[in-house]
Each structure stands twice: as C-alpha cells, then as structure tokens.
Amino acid sequence: MTYHPKSDFLATLVERGYLADCTDLQALDEAALAGPIVAYIGYDATAPSLHVGHLLNVMLLRLLQKTGHQPITLMGGGTTKVGDPSFRSDERPLLSPEQIGQNIASMQRVFARYLDYDAAERPALMLDNAEWLDGLNYLEFLRDIGRHFSVNRMLSFESVKSRLDREQSLSFLEFNYMILQAYDFLELYRRYGCRLQMGGSDQWGNIVNGVDLTRRVLDAEIFGLTTPLMVTADGRKMGKTAGGAVWLDPELLSPYEFWQFWRNVADADVGRFLRLYTELPLDECARLGALGGAEINEAKIRLAGEVTTLLHGAEAAAAAEATAREVFERGGAGQELPRLELGAGDVADGISVAQLFVRSGLAKSGKDAKRLIAEGGARIEDEAVTDPGRILDAEALAAPLKLSAGKKRHALVVLKAGATS
Structure with a gap:
C-alpha cells in the first residue's frame, strides 16, 4: 500500500513530483509532523555557478523552508578537494583553494535568491564542510569512522560499480569521497540536529552511507530522500544544451538567455516543469500543461516568466519577455539580447x-560558423549571410547589429563609444 504523507512538506513534495526514493517515508513524515526538521543538500564547488541541473533541489530546499523547516546549504569546501566520482567516466580536475573559495562565493549569490538566510525563525544556514574535514587526523578518522564501512558494500554501489565495469580508473582519493560525505551527515547531526539529507537520485548510495554511519555511531534516527533524475522529453539531461550549461549566475548567462531556455522547452515537458520549477497552484499547472496547438506557447511563456522571476526578479523576466516579443513578433533588435561589445582594436x-x-557565442568555432552560414541558418539584421569571410568595418558596425543563428538564438553586436573615430 502506498503511504500518503500528511505533513505539508512531504505531501507537497509528493504531489508536485519531487520524490524518487526515501529511506523511511512514513517515519520521516511523522518527524515532520512532530516539529521542524533540519535538512541539508551538499554542493561541491567544482564550477563558478550552479546550473539548471541543480535547480530542482534548490526548489526543494525552498519548499522545505516555506513549510516551516530549516534548510542547510552545505558547500563542499572540503569534499571538492577530493571530487565526487558518482557516474563519472574520469577523475575531476583538482581545484586550488582559491578557485574553490571563488566558486562558493558566486554560488552563494544564487542561493540567496531562493532561500531566506535572515529569517527570524529557522533561517537557512550556509555551511562549509572544510570546517570539519580540513582538520581531520587521518589515523583517528580511519579508526573511528573507516571501520564502519565495508569495502565489499562500497564496491556494490552503482556509481562505483559502473566505473569499474567499464574498466575505467577509480583513484583511492575518489573512493574516499563517499566516506567523507557520510561523515558530513554525522557532523551535521552532531552540530545542528540535522536529520535529513536530500539530493539527486545519483546520490542515493552516498546518502544511505551517511544514514547508516550516523545510526551506528550515534544511534540516531535520520533519513535520506532523493529526487528523480531530470531528463527532458527527448531524453537529454536537464540543463544541457548545444550551447553548454544553462547557468544560474547572470554573469555567465543573461536573464534573457535563461528565459529563452524555458520558453523553448518541449511541449511534453511544460506541465511537469511548471509543477517542479514554479510555485503556481497544481490545478493551474495542469491547465497550462494540457494546452495544445499555438496555445501551448503561452504556457511556455508563463513557465519562462515564473522561473525567471524566482531567479532574476520580476523586472528581468518582464524585460526578457518584451525582448522576445520584439525580436520574434516584430523583427526588432531587443536591448536585452546577449551583447558582444567591440572596441577600436577589434575593428x-x-x-x-x-x-x-x-565571438558572440552563436557558434562554437570558425568551422561551426561556416557550417551555420552554409546551411542558411545565419542572419544579420534578418538578412541571410552567404559569405563567412565578408569583412565588416567600424562604419558598418556604427549601429548595433542583430545576429541570428536559426530562429531562436540571437545576439547584439555593439561598437563601444569612440571606436569609430
């Protein structure tokens, strides 16, 4: 018999489609009903920003806080020095402490858009596992923590097994990652009473390790919960596009480009994405997701607007929509398009x-640009480009030029003041 949660947090989580697995759903529900719970998700600082692939679990932390519980965003200042091997074909490149620190600082700005770190009650906490991992004594750690882990069991986890089955190297450094992540859960329980770790379904093995370790060492009842692996209707991993990762930092991806990502999702994904990535009521998500024909485009615009508002604010979302309508419906060159600024030396x-x-990012290389032009997909000011070697001088660039790659990707080329003199 399927258990139906009664707590606001878990009932909403299940209704909206966030749940993949839970170590004990009924016991966790009872704990949530009994009083506020503290829960965390860990994020290694391997990149300068979070991307759309992280957004599902960021929304989960937001839901947790909005239903009266306390979220922890655990930054992997320590574990990033090791690298999570889960479902990777090779070892992650090791980053310097300075790079890790810079990445954490930029990620913090994104989290602050979704979570309230200054709430009077149960504020979100931003922690760094370097606080307890950097000072570990290796021999004491092996004796006190390592003895609770079975190598046989660790080898059986799919994240490790898949790497070994393909006869790809797994370093001892990486093999230690799951022990360190399990130790994070133990420390968070000790220090903050944290009873729940959440994460993507690829983290199930690591999460279960943390639950088991904390039960063995402290005899504590704690829980693990995972969200589904997010793939689009055509089978692609969520957040990956031909142009690369869909970053959440506006310095790496403009609000307009972020808005466009959501505007261009497949029809079949609209209803599900509205449930997971917006806070619209479920009946409205269902209504919009059921639209067909040309009407589904308005549902996609609503999806793009809601998601962009959460991350970048209502003004940025409105500006992105206005630019899109100007570009697509009236053939204009909206000012919110991604910009390539050229100086005198460039021209x-x-x-x-x-x-x-x-240089505008519409092609990955000169070869890619030539292919785009040869296939008729490149336009300047809505006129087809036929010669990739055509030279434009400062006079030709005196006014902003709109570049288009296909029907959905655009950029503005702008000459800096004084570059024409």
Missing part, C-alpha cells in the same frame, strides 16, 4: 562575419 582591420558569430 581596426575589420572583422569577418564568421568571427562575429564565434
């Missing part, structure tokens, strides 16, 4: 059309 000898498409 001293002119610049080729192919270079413009590469």
Whole structure:
C-alpha cells in the first residue's frame, strides 16, 4: 500500500513530483509532523555557478523552508578537494583553494535568491564542510569512522560499480569521497540536529552511507530522500544544451538567455516543469500543461516568466519577455539580447562575419560558423549571410547589429563609444 504523507512538506513534495526514493517515508513524515526538521543538500564547488541541473533541489530546499523547516546549504569546501566520482567516466580536475573559495562565493549569490538566510525563525544556514574535514587526523578518522564501512558494500554501489565495469580508473582519493560525505551527515547531526539529507537520485548510495554511519555511531534516527533524475522529453539531461550549461549566475548567462531556455522547452515537458520549477497552484499547472496547438506557447511563456522571476526578479523576466516579443513578433533588435561589445582594436582591420558569430557565442568555432552560414541558418539584421569571410568595418558596425543563428538564438553586436573615430 502506498503511504500518503500528511505533513505539508512531504505531501507537497509528493504531489508536485519531487520524490524518487526515501529511506523511511512514513517515519520521516511523522518527524515532520512532530516539529521542524533540519535538512541539508551538499554542493561541491567544482564550477563558478550552479546550473539548471541543480535547480530542482534548490526548489526543494525552498519548499522545505516555506513549510516551516530549516534548510542547510552545505558547500563542499572540503569534499571538492577530493571530487565526487558518482557516474563519472574520469577523475575531476583538482581545484586550488582559491578557485574553490571563488566558486562558493558566486554560488552563494544564487542561493540567496531562493532561500531566506535572515529569517527570524529557522533561517537557512550556509555551511562549509572544510570546517570539519580540513582538520581531520587521518589515523583517528580511519579508526573511528573507516571501520564502519565495508569495502565489499562500497564496491556494490552503482556509481562505483559502473566505473569499474567499464574498466575505467577509480583513484583511492575518489573512493574516499563517499566516506567523507557520510561523515558530513554525522557532523551535521552532531552540530545542528540535522536529520535529513536530500539530493539527486545519483546520490542515493552516498546518502544511505551517511544514514547508516550516523545510526551506528550515534544511534540516531535520520533519513535520506532523493529526487528523480531530470531528463527532458527527448531524453537529454536537464540543463544541457548545444550551447553548454544553462547557468544560474547572470554573469555567465543573461536573464534573457535563461528565459529563452524555458520558453523553448518541449511541449511534453511544460506541465511537469511548471509543477517542479514554479510555485503556481497544481490545478493551474495542469491547465497550462494540457494546452495544445499555438496555445501551448503561452504556457511556455508563463513557465519562462515564473522561473525567471524566482531567479532574476520580476523586472528581468518582464524585460526578457518584451525582448522576445520584439525580436520574434516584430523583427526588432531587443536591448536585452546577449551583447558582444567591440572596441577600436577589434575593428581596426575589420572583422569577418564568421568571427562575429564565434565571438558572440552563436557558434562554437570558425568551422561551426561556416557550417551555420552554409546551411542558411545565419542572419544579420534578418538578412541571410552567404559569405563567412565578408569583412565588416567600424562604419558598418556604427549601429548595433542583430545576429541570428536559426530562429531562436540571437545576439547584439555593439561598437563601444569612440571606436569609430
């Protein structure tokens, strides 16, 4: 018989589709009903920003706080020095402490859009596992913590097994990662009374290790919960596009480009994404997701607006929508488009059309730009480009130019003041 949670947090979590697995759903529900629970999700600082693939679990932390519980965003200042091997084919490149610190600082700005770290009651906590991992004594750690782990069991976890089955190297450094993550849960329980670790379904093995370790060492009742692996209707991993990762930091991806990502999702994904990535009522999500024909485009615009508002604010979302309507419906060159700014040195000898498409991010390389042009997908000011070697000088670039790659990707080329003199 399927258990139906009664606590606001878990009932909403199940209704909206966030749940993949839970170590003991009924016991966790009873704990949530008995009083506020503290829960965490860990984030290694391997990149300068979170991306859309992280957003599901960020929304889960937001739901946790909005239903009266306390979220912890645990930054992996310590574990990033090791690298999570889960479902990777090779070892992550090791980062310097300075790079890790910079990455954590930029990620904090994103979290602050979704979580309240200054709430009077149960504020979100931002912690760094370097606080307890950096000072570990290796021999004491092996004796006190390592003895609770079975190598046979560790080898059986799918994240490790898949790597070994493909005969790909797994370093001893990486093999220690799951022990360190389990130790994080133990320390968070000791220090903050944290009773729940959440994460993506690829973290199930690591989460279960933490639950088992804390029960063995402290005889504590704690829980693990995972969200589904997010793939789009066409089977692609959520957040990956032809242009690369869909970053949540506006310095790496403009609000307009973020808005466009959601505007362009597949029809079949609209209802599910509305449930998971917005806070619209479920009946409204169902209504919008059921629209067909041209009407589904308005549902996608609503999805893009709601998600962009949460991350970048209502003004940025409105500006992105206005730019999109200007570009697509009226053929204009909206000011919120991604911009390529050129200086005098860039245009001293002119610049080729192919270079413009590469430097604006609409093509990955000169070869990619030439292919785009040859296939008729490149346009300047809505006119087809036929010659990749065509040179544009400062006079030709005196006014902003709109570049288009296909029907959905655009950029503005702008010459800095004084570059024409």
